[in-house]
Amino acid sequence: MRPIALLALATTALSAVLPWQSTADIDETQLPLVIWHGLGDDFEREGLKEVASLAESVNPGTYVHLIRLADDSSGDRSATFIGNVTEQISLVCDQLAADPILRTAPAINALGFSQGGQFLRGYIERCNSPPVHNLVTFGSQHNGISEFESCASTDWVCRGAEALLRSGRWTSFAQSRVVPAQYFRDPTELDLYLEKSNFLADINNERAVKNETYKKNLASLNRFVMYMFEDDTVAVPKESAFFSEVDPTTGEVTPLHERPIYKEDWLGLKQLGEKGKLEFITIPGQHMQISAKILQEAFTKYFGPLEESALSLQGLVVQRGL
Numbered sequence: 001m002r003p004i005a006l007l008a009l010a011t012t013a014l015s016a017v018l019p020w021q022s023t024a025d026i027d028e029t030q031l032p033l034v035i036w037h038g039l040g041d042d043f044e045r046e047g048l049k050e051v052a053s054l055a056e057s058v059n060p061g062t063y064v065h066l067i068r069l070a071d072d073s074s075g076d077r078s079a080t081f082i083g084n085v086t087e088q089i090s091l092v093c094d095q096l097a098a099d100p101i102l103r104t105a106p107a108i109n110a111l112g113f114s115q116g117g118q119f120l121r122g123y124i125e126r127c128n129s130p131p132v133h134n135l136v137t138f139g140s141q142h143n144g145i146s147e148f149e150s151c152a153s154t155d156w157v158c159r160g161a162e163a164l165l166r167s168g169r170w171t172s173f174a175q176s177r178v179v180p181a182q183y184f185r186d187p188t189e190l191d192l193y194l195e196k197s198n199f200l201a202d203i204n205n206e207r208a209v210k211n212e213t214y215k216k217n218l219a220s221l222n223r224f225v226m227y228m229f230e231d232d233t234v235a236v237p238k239e240s241a242f243f244s245e246v247d248p249t250t251g252e253v254t255p256l257h258e259r260p261i262y263k264e265d266w267l268g269l270k271q272l273g274e275k276g277k278l279e280f281i282t283i284p285g286q287h288m289q290i291s292a293k294i295l296q297e298a299f300t301k302y303f304g305p306l307e308e309s310a311l312s313l314q315g316l317v318v319q320r321g322l
């Protein structure tokens with residue numbers, strides 16, 4: 001499918017652009033970083049390792065944890081297609097809470113690629129222990145997908161999932177086992193979605209009964225940064241990366257701040273927006289084709305060291321450079 005592809009990675013040039021890299025500042029804390037990869041990827045993929053080493057070289061001392069749903073790469077990759085997302089998130093809650101470094105950190109930063117972005121949001125809303133300071137997502141489907149991606153003809157796991165999705169997306173079989181079905185959201189069949197969706201309708205607090213914990217946890221973020229790929233034809237609609245709703249017939253886009261989820265603040269997004277803590281960034285390129293330069297800028301801006309004094313006050317305030 002679409003593993004992350006880093007374009008023009010040039011780590012050797014990094015030291016030239018990072019003025020503080022040579023000064024070891026003892027008054028600062030470098031938060032760990034957790035990364036949740038996307039559909040079809042696995043924790044041993046080269047592209048992902050490059051991202052991890054980029055994070056370490058931009059902010060020296062960063063402990064990076066790549067989230068995995070199995071101990072081997074093929075199991076981890078299968079879990080991006082097959083599984084119950086509720087169970088997967090709960091496994092990740094246990095994984096992060098058990099890691100000796102993450103669990104003793106005052107907070108962590110989180111980076112989600114594609115579906116990994118909405119799943120990290122699920123982690124924050126449901127568990128958030130250790131708590132997330134800044135959440136950055138690239139090409140994520142925060143408002144779901146209204147079409148399923150076509151698979152390469154040789155990719156049997158993907159093709160199996162795809163066949164299930166087309167015919168039986170609202171069956172309990174698909175909703176408990178086929179990962180993308182659990183964030184499928186077509187505005188023309190909202191009733192079925194609200195009734196059947198195993199993941200997205202719940203995590204977006206779209207049902208009549210709202211979960212106050214979800215709202216409180218998401219509103220506790222210091223930053224929620226959403227990147228959208230301008231030329232994305234893989235995740236449909238691409239504007240889902242910004243939490244926008246797109247009418248599949250007319251193509252009309254309703255931005256987040258005009259939707260009830262924001263106006264009635266079902267999720268704490270309005271609280272974040274009013275404090276200037278939501279960012280929407282459009283970048284060129286196809287789904288998950290990220291330039292090293294863009295990642296480098298994001299890591300500098302959102303995952304840099306925090307002042308110790310800020311941390312000890314009452315959890316986490318000042319992000320350097322913001």
Ligand SMILES: *[C@@H]1O[C@H](CO)[C@@H](O)[C@H](O)[C@H]1NC(C)=O
Binds near residue numbers: 210214
């Ligand atoms: C809200 O979510 C929390 C965290 O997942 C859960 O413990 C709680 O039972 C949920 N509350 C309701 C009313 O569903």
Ligand SMILES: *[C@@H]1O[C@H](CO)[C@@H](O)[C@H](O)[C@H]1NC(C)=O
Binds near residue numbers: 084176
């Ligand atoms: C997914 O797993 C959760 C937790 O085990 C379970 O409560 C839920 O019913 C499952 N979802 C479906 C659609 O089977």
